[in-house]
Amino acid sequence: MLENIRLSFQGILSHKMRSFLTMLGIIIGIAAIIAIVSTIQGTNKQIEQNLIGSGDNNVDVQLYQGDYVLDFSYEPIPAGIPVIAQEVLEEIRQQEHVEDASLYRKRQDYDGVYYRDTSLSGGYVYGVDSRYFSACGLMMKKGRGFSSEDYAKSKKVCILDKNSEKVLFEGADAVGKTIELRGEPFVVVGVVTEKEAFEPVISTMDEYYTYMEQSSGAVYLPDTVWPIIYQYDEPQSLVLKAETTSDMTSVGKNAADLLNGYLSAEDSSIQYKAEDLMEQAKQIQQLSQSTNMMLIWIAGISLLVGGIGVMNIMLVSVTERTAEIGLKKAIGARKSYILGQFLTEAVVLTSIGGIAGVAAGIILSQIISRANGIPAQISIPALILSVVFSMAIGIIFGLLPSYKAANLDPIEALRHE
Amino acid sequence: MILNLQNIYKDYYQDKLVVPVLKDVSLQVYEGEYVAIMGPSGSGKTTLMNIIGCLDRPTNGTYELDGRNILGLNDKTLSEVRLNSVGFVFQNFQLMPRQSALENVCLPLVYAGIKKKERKKRAMAALERVGLEDRAEFKPTQLSGGQKQRVAIARAMVNHPKILLADEPTGALDSKSGSQIMELFHKLNTEGVTIVMITHDARIGEEAERTLHMIDGMLSEKKEGRGV
Numbered sequence: 035m036l037e038n039i040r041l042s043f044q045g046i047l048s049h050k051m052r053s054f055l056t057m058l059g060i061i062i063g064i065a066a067i068i069a070i071v072s073t074i075q076g077t078n079k080q081i082e083q084n085l086i087g088s089g090d091n092n093v094d095v096q097l098y099q100g101d102y103v104l105d106f107s108y109e110p111i112p113a114g115i116p117v118i119a120q121e122v123l124e125e126i127r128q129q130e131h132v133e134d135a136s137l138y139r140k141r142q143d144y145d146g147v148y149y150r151d152t153s154l155s156g157g158y159v160y161g162v163d164s165r166y167f168s169a170c171g172l173m174m175k176k177g178r179g180f181s182s183e184d185y186a187k188s189k190k191v192c193i194l195d196k197n198s199e200k201v202l203f204e205g206a207d208a209v210g211k212t213i214e215l216r217g218e219p220f221v222v223v224g225v226v227t228e229k230e231a232f233e234p235v236i237s238t239m240d241e242y243y244t245y246m247e248q249s250s251g252a253v254y255l256p257d258t259v260w261p262i263i264y265q266y267d268e269p270q271s272l273v274l275k276a277e278t279t280s281d282m283t284s285v286g287k288n289a290a291d292l293l294n295g296y297l298s299a300e301d302s303s304i305q306y307k308a309e310d311l312m313e314q315a316k317q318i319q320q321l322s323q324s325t326n327m328m329l330i331w332i333a334g335i336s337l338l339v340g341g342i343g344v345m346n347i348m349l350v351s352v353t354e355r356t357a358e359i360g361l362k363k364a365i366g367a368r369k370s371y372i373l374g375q376f377l378t379e380a381v382v383l384t385s386i387g388g389i390a391g392v393a394a395g396i397i398l399s400q401i402i403s404r405a406n407g408i409p410a411q412i413s414i415p416a417l418i419l420s421v422v423f424s425m426a427i428g429i430i431f432g433l434l435p436s437y438k439a440a441n442l443d444p445i446e447a448l449r450h451e
Numbered sequence: 452m453i454l455n456l457q458n459i460y461k462d463y464y465q466d467k468l469v470v471p472v473l474k475d476v477s478l479q480v481y482e483g484e485y486v487a488i489m490g491p492s493g494s495g496k497t498t499l500m501n502i503i504g505c506l507d508r509p510t511n512g513t514y515e516l517d518g519r520n521i522l523g524l525n526d527k528t529l530s531e532v533r534l535n536s537v538g539f540v541f542q543n544f545q546l547m548p549r550q551s552a553l554e555n556v557c558l559p560l561v562y563a564g565i566k567k568k569e570r571k572k573r574a575m576a577a578l579e580r581v582g583l584e585d586r587a588e589f590k591p592t593q594l595s596g597g598q599k600q601r602v603a604i605a606r607a608m609v610n611h612p613k614i615l616l617a618d619e620p621t622g623a624l625d626s627k628s629g630s631q632i633m634e635l636f637h638k639l640n641t642e643g644v645t646i647v648m649i650t651h652d653a654r655i656g657e658e659a660e661r662t663l664h665m666i667d668g669m670l671s672e673k674k675e676g677r678g679v
Contacts, residue, residue, distance in 0.1 A: 361547075
């Protein structure tokens with residue numbers, strides 16, 4: 035075997051130009067596949083990151099009626115839906131892989147938030163408990179957070195995020211100013227921002243809708259103030275912080291199951307459901323994947339052409355070396371040895387092509403990444419698979435020429451000059 | 452008896468035309484004999500040689516090599532016979548052009564599955580036997596015709612075959628290196644190697660202890676040998 039590999043290199047090196055041109059088909063095919071796979075993986079990673087954010091691993095658990103989130107700004111609270119008690123929240127915090135959990139209420143307010151004449155139209159108002167900011171990966175940019183006194187005395191204070199500060203105050207400092215919320219005055223005590231600056235890359239309308247919510251501005255209130263401007267006994271939503279991204283699905287489902295145990299609404303379609311961002315990411319990924327599969331097939335055709343090139347040159351090589359084959363048979367080489375020798379040569383040829391193709395593919399994907407701004411994610415299994423695949427091409431397309439060589443009639447072969 | 456061919460017939464087919472090449476050829480060769488087969492080209496010498504060398508099968512007849520019936524063997528066993536029992540020397544040497552003399556001599560040992568170290572040792576010994584131990588690393592292009600033929604003989608001898616078959620071994624050589632090769636064959640024969648040689652050069656044929664003539668696919672013996 036080693037002897038065969040050595041002989042193969044000898045043969046390949048003695049025809050450098052021919053060997054390179056033969057490999058070129060394999061190189062191009064493998065390079066194209068590596069570049070496509072890297073781009074797909076990069077895009078997938080990007081979709082995941084855009085949806086999940088900068089790694090806060092947050093899962094929202096909200097009340098749904100069928101497929102829609104229950105919105106209490108339009109509908110009365112149905113009977114049989116209790117407010118989530120502090121003990122239940124504690125129980126959720128004890129569940130496996132839950133790092134933190136917090137309760138909140140949320141309302142999209144189109145005409146309720148004003149600073150002087152400026153409206154925060156379409157912004158969200160949140161009533162949050164004391165652990166909400168840390169659970170969601172938000173930190174104070176300026177001012178202070180809510181104090182226990184704010185909660186205890188239901189003080190009319192609020193915290194803005196940087197989007198709502200920008201819209202309402204147009205760049206001026208909001209801390210200490212008073213805004214109007216449903217006709218009530220609220221003092222801005224602080225401004226929060228994400229711990230890790232994360233700017234999603236938006237390239238489609240779907241992505242735009244997904245991120246619009248995050249960018250339309252938010253006003254946070256202590257949850258004890260909520261009843262003053264909205265209503266009493268409104269069921270909360272839950273935000274979970276999972277330990278790892280891969281825990282998100284299971285953590286959300288467990289919490290939703292627990293909360294559903296407390297429901298006794300007549301309408302059984304009212305249920306807590308976890309918003310599964312991983313699932314959403316997968317769906318979007320699948321969409322982009324199916325188009326990219328086409329590209330892989332097209333690149334596969336170039337590999338096929340490359341393989342035919344290998345077969346062609348191997349057939350030429352067999353003809354050229356007819357006398358050599360005849361002699362080897364005459365001095366005692368078995369058919370299987372001749373077969374192995376030519377097969378090894380084909381596999382060595384395509385393997386070198388495969389490795390060169392992988393190198394070219396990595397370079398190509400970096401170039402594509404620079405040009406399009408799509409990050410390329412080089413996948414090690416894909417690299418290994420490509421080299422293995424190019425070896426397989428060597429075997430498949432080397433088989434016919436090798437078989438031909440092995441079955442040459444030694445007398446005919448020896449007569450051949 | 453090393454070779455025992457009885458009533459060998461060989462027909463070739465040209466399109467639908469049957470061309471008989473060997474017609475009822477019988478040949479016995481004993482251990483240590485030096486046999487020359489002479490005859491004009493087209494008389495069937497090479498075909499007979501190919502049959503003896505297990506490269507070709509006769510249309511009819513029986514063939515025993517060292518007491519073993521060759522004609523019933525399959526391809527794989529035939530390669531083993533060629534590897535271990537027969538050594539081939541050709542007119543045009545048939546060396547691998549990109550491999551050194553030593554590597555060329557090693558080839559049959561590779562097929563025999565012998566380890567690399569042992570291969571080198573045995574190949575060097577074979578090169579010494581033909582007087583080329585100082586040319587071991589030379590490529591065929593760096594060797595003269597006579598030297599190339601010596602390398603080919605070393606390769607044929609390296610597995611210690613029962614019989615050495617030579618097809619016009621001096622045909623591509625000048626007379627001086629030709630006679631050196633003939634001396635080598637003599638030396639090998641006196642060392643006990645059985646040789647069957649094809650030639651159309653009467654002078655060379657006479658050096659053998661037994662000369663057979665092939666005419667039109669029929670073999671006839673001029674000089675009396677031991678067992679016929």
